[in-house]
Amino acid sequence: MFMRWFHELGSPPYFYRFAGRLxxxxxGLCLVLLVTGLYLGLIVAPSDYQQGESYRIIYIHxxxxxxSLFIYVVMAACGAIALIWRMKLAEVVAISSAxxxxxxxxxxxxxxxxxxxxxxxxxxxxxxxxxxxxxLLFLYLGVIALYSAIEDKRQAARAASILAIVGVVNIPxxxxxxxxxxxxxxxxxxxxxxxxxxxxxMLVPLLIMALAFKLFYIVNMLMRARCELLSRERNxxxxxxxxxxxxx
Amino acid sequence: xxxxxxxxxxxxxxxxxxxxAYRRRAEIANPLLxxxxxxxxxxxxxxxxxxxxxxxxxxxxxVAALLAALLSLDGMFRSDFEDGSLEQLMLSSHPVxxxxxxxxxxxxLVTGLPLVVVAPLLGVLLSLPGDAIAVLVLTLxxxxxxxxxxxxxxxxxxxxxxxxxxxxxLLVLPLYVPVLIFASDAVSTAAAGIPITAQLYIIGxxxxxALSLAPLATAASLRVSLx
Numbered sequence: 001m002f003m004r005w006f007h008e009l010g011s012p013p014y015f016y017r018f019a020g021r022l023x024x025x026x027x028g029l030c031l032v033l034l035v036t037g038l039y040l041g042l043i044v045a046p047s048d049y050q051q052g053e054s055y056r057i058i059y060i061h062x063x064x065x066x067x068s069l070f071i072y073v074v075m076a077a078c079g080a081i082a083l084i085w086r087m088k089l090a091e092v093v094a095i096s097s098a099x100x101x102x103x104x105x106x107x108x109x110x111x112x113x114x115x116x117x118x119x120x121x122x123x124x125x126x127x128x129x130x131x132x133x134x135x136l137l138f139l140y141l142g143v144i145a146l147y148s149a150i151e152d153k154r155q156a157a158r159a160a161s162i163l164a165i166v167g168v169v170n171i172p173x174x175x176x177x178x179x180x181x182x183x184x185x186x187x188x189x190x191x192x193x194x195x196x197x198x199x200x201x202m203l204v205p206l207l208i209m210a211l212a213f214k215l216f217y218i219v220n221m222l223m224r225a226r227c228e229l230l231s232r233e234r235n236x237x238x239x240x241x242x243x244x245x246x247x248x
Numbered sequence: 249x250x251x252x253x254x255x256x257x258x259x260x261x262x263x264x265x266x267x268x269a270y271r272r273r274a275e276i277a278n279p280l281l282x283x284x285x286x287x288x289x290x291x292x293x294x295x296x297x298x299x300x301x302x303x304x305x306x307x308x309x310x311v312a313a314l315l316a317a318l319l320s321l322d323g324m325f326r327s328d329f330e331d332g333s334l335e336q337l338m339l340s341s342h343p344v345x346x347x348x349x350x351x352x353x354x355x356x357l358v359t360g361l362p363l364v365v366v367a368p369l370l371g372v373l374l375s376l377p378g379d380a381i382a383v384l385v386l387t388l389x390x391x392x393x394x395x396x397x398x399x400x401x402x403x404x405x406x407x408x409x410x411x412x413x414x415x416x417x418l419l420v421l422p423l424y425v426p427v428l429i430f431a432s433d434a435v436s437t438a439a440a441g442i443p444i445t446a447q448l449y450i451i452g453x454x455x456x457x458a459l460s461l462a463p464l465a466t467a468a469s470l471r472v473s474l475x
Binding site: 083131135138139141142145146149150155158159162163165166167169170173 | 401405406408409411412415418419421422423425426429457461465468469472473475
C-alpha cells in the first residue's frame with residue numbers, strides 16, 4: 001500500500017497535483033508557526049543575562065544554520081537516490097533544494113555577522129565554524145553553477161548530484177567544528193538533550209521557529225519542483241492537457 | 249585487449265600519459281613557471297621586510313601551489329575526451345575507477361612532483377627557516393596528490409563543457425581549502441619550533457580518504473559526462 005503510493009509519487013503528473021494540493025496547507029501552517037514563534041521569541045521570552053536583548057537574533061540565526069546543513073544532507077541524499085535508481089523526481093527535488101539551501105546559508109552568515117558585531121566586536125572572524133559555513137555556501141553555489149552550465153538537464157542533475165555527494169565531507173566538519181576547535185563561536189546549547197543549557201522559555205520559540213523554517217523549505221522546494229517539472233516535461237501530454245485546461 | 253591484466257593495463261596507461269606529457273614539455277612547464285612567478289610576485293608587492301615575508305611565506309607558497317594545480321587540471325582528461333580515447337577507456341573490461349588512478353598518478357608525477365622539487369627554492373626566496381622548508385616539502389609531498397585527486401573529480405564533471413575553467417575553480421577550490429588550512433598551518437607552526445605531528449596526521453588522513461573515494465567519484469562523473 002505504502003510502496004504503491006511511493007511509486008505513484010514518483011510519476012511527475014501525480015507529484016505535480018499532489019504537491020499542488022499540499023502547498024496551501026503547509027504554507028498556512030508555516031505562516032502560523034512563524035508568527036507564533038516570532039511573537040514568543042521577540043516579545044514573551046526573557047532577555048539574556050549576559051547578552052541582553054540582542055541575543056534574540058538567535059531565533060533567525062540558529063534555525064537558518066540548522067536548515068543550511070539539513071537541506072544539504074537532503075540534497076545529497078536525493079542526489080544519491082537519483083544516481084542509484086535513476087528516479088527523475090529525486091533529481092528534481094535535489095536541484096530544487098539547492099537555491100533554498102544557499103539562501104539559508106547566506107542568511108545564517110549574515111545574521112551571524114550582525115550578531116557578532118555587538119557580541120564579539122567584529123563582523124567576521126576566520127574561525128572554524130564561520131569558515132566552514134562559508135565553504136558550504138560555495139558548495140551550494142558550485143552545485144547550482146554546474147547544473148545551469150550543462151545543457152541536458154538530466155545529465156546536469158546527475159553531475160550536480162555527484163558534486164553534492166562529494167561535498168558531504170564538509171557537513172560533519174561544520175557540525176563538530178565548535179567542539180573540536182576552541183574558537184570564538186559558542187558551543188551548542190540546544191542539542192544536549194539530557195540537560196539543554198538554555199531556558200525552556202527560550203527553547204520553545206526556537207524549536208517553533210525551526211519547525212516553521214523547515215516547513216518554509218518544504219513549501220518553497222515543492223513550488224520550485226513543480227516549475228522544474230513543468231519545464232522539463234513541457235513536451236509531454238500531461239503538461240499539454242494542463243495548459244489546455246487552463247485556457248479552456 | 250581482454251587478455252591484458254589489470255596491472256599491465258595500469259602500467260600501460262601510466263606510461264602512455266607520461267610519454268604524452270614528455271612530448272609536450274613546454275606545456276607541462278607552464279604550471280611550474282606560474283607557481284614560481286606567483287610566489288615571486290609577493291615579495292615585490294609586499295616589500296622585502298624579512299619577518300613579514302616569513303610570516304606570510306607558508307600561506308603564499310601553498311596558495312600558489314593550489315592555483316598552479318588548478319591551472320594544470322584541465323589537461324588531465326581534455327585531450328583524451330576530444331580524441332575519443334576516454335570513451336575507449338570507459339569500454340575497457342577493467343574497473344574505470346582504477347584506470348583513473350593511473351591517469352591521476354601520471355598527472356601528479358608531471359605537475360605535482362615538480363612543485364615539491366622547486367618549493368625549497370621558493371622557501372629560501374621568502375626567507376623561511378630551514379626546519380620550515382623541510383616541513384613545507386613534506387606537506388607538499390602529502391598534499392599535492394590530494395589536489396590531483398580532488399581535481400580529477402572536478403575535471404571529470406566539467407570535461408564536456410566548452411568553458412569549464414571558471415566552473416572548475418568554483419567546484420574544486422572549496423574542497424581544497426582544508427588541505428590549505430592544515431598544510432600552511434603546519435609550516436608556520438614548524439617555523440615557530442612547535443611539533444606538527446597532528447597536522448601531518450590530518451593531511452595524511454585526508455590523502456587516504458581522497459585516494460580511496462576520489463577515484464570512485466571520478467569514474468562516476470566521467471560516466472555522466474560521457475553519457
